[in-house]
Amino acid sequence: MSLGLGGKLPVLQRSPLDLDAGDGEAPPPPPITAAPGEVRWLPSRYNVRAVTSDGRLVLWNGLRGTMSVFPAAQRPKIATLLGQKGFAAPPRGAVKFLHERGFLIKEGTDEYRRIQLGFGQEHYRTDVLQLILLASEDCNFRCTYCYEDFARGTMQPWVRTAVKKLVESRIGNLRSLSVGWFGGEPLYGFEAIEDLAPFFVEIAREHSVHFGSHMTTNGYLLTPDVAAKLLAWGIVRYQITIDGLAEDHDRNRPTRDGQGSFATILENLKAMTERTEDYTVDIRFNFDPQNSRSYREFLDIIERELGDDERFRIRFRAIGKWGGPNDENLSVCGVDDIWGMEREMKREARKRGLTIAEELRQVHMGSHACYASRPYNFVVGASGKLMKCTVDLDKHDRNVVGHMQPDGRMELDQDKLALWTEPAFEHDSKCRKCVILPVCQGIYCPQIRMDTGESPCSPLRSQVKHELLEAVEGRHQVVPPQTPQTTEVQERVFVE
């Protein structure tokens, strides 16, 4: 076959198409979107809307994590644009605005597929390692509702060495290393923290790997000296529980020899306010029918002692029967009352200018997925057991997914690992239809799914409209604009 090149071009050595390849300069990039013109628009299936008492329209999109508030006068028009039938218009003005925030999508866009893509990009990362280390499985407290059995003490030296070897072997391929300290009470095993925490900071720095570290502690041993060391080791996010007024807290959270713990914890927290480092402390108030009666007086104390320090935030959790030996003696709030009580407490806290730990503006794709469901997250026990869920711990065989080996290898049971990490939403029709699927990804709590066979719903599912209204109407002050974030799903995959 002749190509009409007169035999001048050796076509077996070079493509004739290269003759038109230009001068080697990069051509202008093709437009990512089609040229402006008529496009058919439909509302996103992940829109949630609410109307404030003064008639403003609040819109939130679960896929993009965007929120917009429209004046009352605009509300009917925006509602018309978001009607189910869709419409054709050029991407200008309000249409462009709504599209950029994900409230309107181009006809033919498959949002569910985008969720699958975003889920996969985050879930199956191999450049992230998250370890939750049980520095001590024993505890210096004996909280009435605790579900742990305090079977072991401080993390054994060989386990610490193995953890170091594991991190050394993985660090070259990581972008992000996260270390959470948990227990028991982690500070009861300070020797293990002192051994490991400086190592993590150093190795992450040497390899320019992003490092984040947090601790869930009862705060009793968080003295100024200890706090100084922990902060220097990059442990900058804390959850510390105070269960209300001193008498309520001391009843729920006594030390193991039966003493009160409220005063010591509060002193430690007050001392932390004197520090200059950048850290956050989430004060967790576990409420029950008794301590919730005096929540205003409790907030008085928080406001007076810690309220001026924005590093301290507050979160509310209803006490439940979480599997401890004392469950049958616990008095807990009814499921129908919990969310109303929590809303009331949050509203009161906001009114006082306190920072709430869980606000809708912090919600984004995957933010309500449980860490236990991520293949890159492991709990390391004091004796080297590798686990997924910090509630199941080693009480259920299904949760012991492997063991650390002295040489730093993780010996894993792939079937157990798969049980915790499966993309469950794909076979759950309730999840697939849910407006907050992008946020919880159907894995809010894999433990609940295993125990009950039902969809484990995040409270956000039932509370999202209330949260929307609170985000607008309950604001104590205007929050300063945050650093602009990219909102494309494929760019929202970086996990600390």
Next chain:
Amino acid sequence: LAEEKAMNDKKKPEDVAKELESVAADELADKDLEEASGGLEEVATNGNCLC
């Protein structure tokens, strides 16, 4: 909602889109209240985890 429904019945979305074609973003929504999400700043936590 009744008001919105009445408006939906009365106006076509195409007409509303045209009407709002030249509206700038900061006229349309409350800029101070508009917040993109905060990024993946925290490891998600199961609500029951204690210490």
